[in-house]
Amino acid sequence: MKSLVCLKQVPDTETQIKVNPEGTGIVTEGIKHIINPYDEFSVEEALRLKEKFKEGEVVILAIGPDRATESIRTALAMGADRGIHVNDPAVNTADPFAVAQALAAAAKDVQYDVIFCGHRAIDDDFCEVGAMLAEFLGLPQVTLVTKVEVAADKKSAILERDIEGGKETVEVPLPCVVTSQKGLNEPRYASLPGIMKAKKKPIDAKNAAALGVSVEAKLQSKEYSMPPERKAGKKIEGLEPPDAAKQVVQALRNEAKII
């Protein structure tokens, strides 16, 4: 069972995000980075499939600057077999279209039964890459997947996916693109022997030229801004409870406009 796992390095959810003075992005210096949590579900699922079929390969494919190697190594320490690191300034910060193009180009040299993507990356939240990648490769795609059952012949899979208020079960021919949703699994921790082994596993570095892609981004990000600071709450004081309640209702209706 061979899986290709697309993995993005994102700022840690615990870090305080600041917009840079030019407003063109966030300050990345001094902040901690982690594997996009949805991609961690992907890594775990790919490892479980390999373990279940007792054969195969888990390949990690990441786009990003030098530091993205750390995240690839972490996935290798969890048990993945090898990595491909696309590191090209033109692609690293490009829009989802260009990223999906580069991923599709890199995927051409890899054998896989399934490609896993996170259903979203917690930094830019576009939720587009998985779908575009499937389009570029001409593969079926199933989004928001919470359960994966691959048929013994690896020709198809039964997948469970989140829908509003419930689950949908679909059957899909393989190979396909799956986007991972929370609930898919509990990712394992890397192990110490895994960390030492990861050191020796290959990571193939590539740039856009090596992939034969010329990046043509469709979107340009114009400006980043922080959400406005929360205003102080309003206190209704010095009234009898029935009058206070009336004031609250009025405020909810006329000022907050939520009832």
Place this chain on the structure above:
Amino acid sequence: MDYLLTDEQKMARDMARKFADSELKPIADRLDREHTHSPEVVKALGEMGVMGVAVPVEYGGGGMDYVSYALIVAEISRACGGTGTLVAAHNSLYCYPMLKFGAEQQKQRYLVPAASGQSVGCYALTEANAGSDPAALRTTARLDGDSWVINGEKKFISNGNIADYVVFAATTDRSKGYKGISQFVCDVRETPGYKVGRVEEKMGINASGTAELIFEDARIPKENILGEPGSGLRQMLATLDSGRISIAAQALGIGRAVLEESLEYAQQREQFGRPISDFQAIQWKLADMATQLDAAELLIWRAALLEDKGLPFEKEAAMAKMFASDVAMHAAIEGVQILGGYGYCRDYPMERHMRDAKITQIYEGTNEIQRLVIARNLLKKRK
């Protein structure tokens, strides 16, 4: 200080931190109140290789160096001091002597299941009348046919209440003094005459059980002696030297938790119309804590690095243990002070850190004994 570490050391620390933050920190208060360890945590740590960090992979361990080990113990202790004791005692006091002094067969039989986390081990040196002076121990081992017959009582043994395996020291010949001391290993499930006595009620590190071990005509196989007869004291001192680095790391971890929680609290607690972190009195406490903890960390890394390189590290380990534990205790006292009345109450973990920190000044050689070790090393050089 990250740039002083290798990629693997950083990964090991990050793995431990992630685990500690998400699996251990949320239950630390409960473990403290219920005076219990978490078997689930121990199992998970075993799967990660943390129950045998510096034990080679072929013996079921994690195959890492001592710097990584110190980093991991600090991260675990940052979340839960008691679990820090469990891990440090198991690794440094049980796995270490088995790895260094055990014969191949003994390693296969007694080290592999421990290092891979299936069973917990403990180390029994201390007795009621042999604390700082372990050579005064009274537990005896007498050869009888194919067995050693053991008689005596061990006190204050970390993990004693849950251990399947025990490394212990006993004398085979009282007339020879310390030259009559040897160390042995046994599987308590196969040792008639062995039992766990009282489990202590302690001030802190309550996720770690501290028990009395009783040997009453207990029989263990003749081949369960570690190394040459009479080499017990030498083995003991080597074990404690290495173990001290882990206690230093435990103290550091507790100190780091204190600093983090002090920083958070000081910035959010307002008195006189502003955060208390605006007051210089509080700022100085924070600055002192941070500086002392970094200094302790560097002492720990130095000692661990020397051990990794196979160089002498007795003095450096003693310095790291003494300094880190004093710094952690001092930080905890100041941490409680910064939180004021809230620091004294159980709603915040600060008072637990203060109770947990105290033990690091006492066990694996009190800090008085560490100073003795350091001074002995200094004076030896001048002769």
